Amino acid sequence: xxxxxxxxxxxxxxxxxxxxxxxxxxxxxxxxxxxxxxxxxxxxxxxxxxxxxxxxxxxxxxxxxxxxxxxxxxxxxxxxxxxxxxxxxxxxxxxxxxxxxxxxxxxxxxxxxxxxxxxxxxxxxxxxxxxxxxxxxxxxxxxxxxxxxxxxxxxxxxxxxxxxxxxxxxxxxxxxxxxxxxxxxxxxxxxxxxxxxxxxxxxxxxxxxxxxxxxxxxxxxxxxxxxxxxxxxxxxxxxxxxxxxxxxxxx
Amino acid sequence: xxxxxxxxxxxxxxxxxxxxxxxxxxxxxxxxxxxxxxxxxxxxxxxxxxxxxxxxxxxxxxxxxxxxxxxxxxxxxxxxxxxxxxxxxxxxxxxxxxxxxxxxxxxxxxxxxxxxxxxxxxxxxxxxxxxxxxxxxxxxxxxxxxxxxxxxxxxxxxxxxxxxxxxxxxxxxxxxxxxxxxxxxxxxxxxxxxxxxxxxxxxxxxxxxxxxxxxxxxxxxxxxxxxxxxxxxxxxxxxxxxxxxxxxxxx
Numbered sequence: 001x002x003x004x005x006x007x008x009x010x011x012x013x014x015x016x017x018x019x020x021x022x023x024x025x026x027x028x029x030x031x032x033x034x035x036x037x038x039x040x041x042x043x044x045x046x047x048x049x050x051x052x053x054x055x056x057x058x059x060x061x062x063x064x065x066x067x068x069x070x071x072x073x074x075x076x077x078x079x080x081x082x083x084x085x086x087x088x089x090x091x092x093x094x095x096x097x098x099x100x101x102x103x104x105x106x107x108x109x110x111x112x113x114x115x116x117x118x119x120x121x122x123x124x125x126x127x128x129x130x131x132x133x134x135x136x137x138x139x140x141x142x143x144x145x146x147x148x149x150x151x152x153x154x155x156x157x158x159x160x161x162x163x164x165x166x167x168x169x170x171x172x173x174x175x176x177x178x179x180x181x182x183x184x185x186x187x188x189x190x191x192x193x194x195x196x197x198x199x200x201x202x203x204x205x206x207x208x209x210x211x212x213x214x215x216x217x218x219x220x221x222x223x224x225x226x227x228x229x230x231x232x233x234x235x236x237x238x239x240x241x242x243x244x245x246x247x248x249x250x251x
Numbered sequence: 252x253x254x255x256x257x258x259x260x261x262x263x264x265x266x267x268x269x270x271x272x273x274x275x276x277x278x279x280x281x282x283x284x285x286x287x288x289x290x291x292x293x294x295x296x297x298x299x300x301x302x303x304x305x306x307x308x309x310x311x312x313x314x315x316x317x318x319x320x321x322x323x324x325x326x327x328x329x330x331x332x333x334x335x336x337x338x339x340x341x342x343x344x345x346x347x348x349x350x351x352x353x354x355x356x357x358x359x360x361x362x363x364x365x366x367x368x369x370x371x372x373x374x375x376x377x378x379x380x381x382x383x384x385x386x387x388x389x390x391x392x393x394x395x396x397x398x399x400x401x402x403x404x405x406x407x408x409x410x411x412x413x414x415x416x417x418x419x420x421x422x423x424x425x426x427x428x429x430x431x432x433x434x435x436x437x438x439x440x441x442x443x444x445x446x447x448x449x450x451x452x453x454x455x456x457x458x459x460x461x462x463x464x465x466x467x468x469x470x471x472x473x474x475x476x477x478x479x480x481x482x483x484x485x486x487x488x489x490x491x492x493x494x495x496x497x498x499x500x501x502x
Contacts, residue, residue, distance in 0.1 A: 012295075015453070015455050015472075016455055016457060016470065017278065017279075017282070017295070018282055018291075018292045018293065018294075018295065019282060019283075019286065019292075019424065019426070019470075019472070020278075020279045020280065020281075020282030020283030020284075020285075020286060020292075021279075021426070021470060022279070022457070023276070023278070023279040024275065024278060024279075025274070027268065027271075027274070027275060027297070028268075028271045028272075028273070028274040028275075029271070030271075031268070031269055031270060031271030032270075032271030033271075034271075035270065035271060040269075041269045041270075041271075042269065042298075042299065042304075043269075043296065043297060043298055043299075043304070043308075044263075044268070044269070044295075044296065044297035045294065045295065045296050045297075046278070046294065046295035046296075047293075047294055048293065048294075049455070053293075053294070075435060075436075075456070075458060076435060076436035076439045077435050077436075077439045077442050077443070077456040078439065078442060078443035078446060078454075079453075079454070079455055079456060111434070112434075112437065115436065115437070115439075116440075117436045117437075117439030117440060118436040120436075120439070121436070152458065152459065152460070154460075173270065175270070175272070183362070183363075184326060184327060184328050185326075185327035185328075185366065185368045185369040185371075185372070186363065186366070186368075188327045188328045188329065188366075188368030188371070189367075189368060191328055191329060192328070192329035195329065202266070202330075203329075203330070204266050204267060204300070204330055205326070205328040205330060206267055206273070207326060207403065208403065209403070209405075219267070219270075219272060221266075221270070
């Protein structure tokens, strides 16, 4: 039986990442969270705050994946156009969500009151539901299999927390890490041969230069616990037989 | 006269980013370096170490941009397939570059000698030239308008250093930042109106929650110094007139 693999694409919307002004801090936590839900992140794209670019990326990524997540562009200012872009990409209109409106009104009741700009944050693609956010009153949005998260990393994390366990996935990709103080080129044959000998397992090699020495971490991945363990044991054996000291869980 | 804008796409090749194991640290420095060369980064994609996915992304990004940069997958192990993917995408073969071979032989002369795995790092798409790397002996690669950089950030940076001033670009995008301890929703109208009043300028709004308070940085961008200065002055004036204290250069 072939295992059903659930996949997601991630679209980062933001000129600030493309200009180099801000280092993205959303990809890694979203990738980790997706894996815990049993969903594999297959592609990330970063595009500018431009309608046509967002629409094109949305349609490409959702065609190829079970889910699409976006970050950024759901705030109250003129450069926040994600809702409009998702509506256009999916061929629906934009509406004010009554619950989002109520939440914003409550949140801003003693913070200067609701304004037209703030009401922008209650706009959703028609038919969408909300993803709670106890932090700022501005909700994330679920529109079918598309999830619109905030660009600010800790708010995006809160939205993911609210989504945990609500999206169907498969088995998480399990991983184990082994480290060696060795140039990866010395063990390239061992890595390749070990991977080939273990169906359903992938071995990644991640070299580094640290404390004046070169080393590498080898990450073994599989959705099957037994296969993963067998592959790890075999790799350790082969590396040890070749004279390399193993550092469990990586360096 | 319309200004010629030079653009680049960036392709990050690496399962380790998509699994969340590693936080990307290449996008921001490459984006910043590109801007200094007068080249605008218009899109970033992250794809797994899979031939068909890399080839598809390479062809999409190079069709839409003057330049394409890649990071990752140029090492000696079985998961390093970037050279083969670029060769396939551009319809050429793969060859061993004599200078890269010589550099690797020299580098490994007193480090255990050259091996087949290490020689993998001398393979290039046919006709490509090398991008120097004084750190590890493994060169980056220039193949027409495609640049293959290392995945390890400090090695990628050394390769960019070697490329500085060698690639044609236009005028860099200039930027100025202004900060206010204000919820961005309160000044959304001012931001939108100011941007509309200044052709050739974009204003981005980047809210944050820090030290128990909400604030935002407003980044004004333009390739034209005079237009930028005029837009910044106008924005400061409008914000001040609305009662907001300005923090120069951002918070």
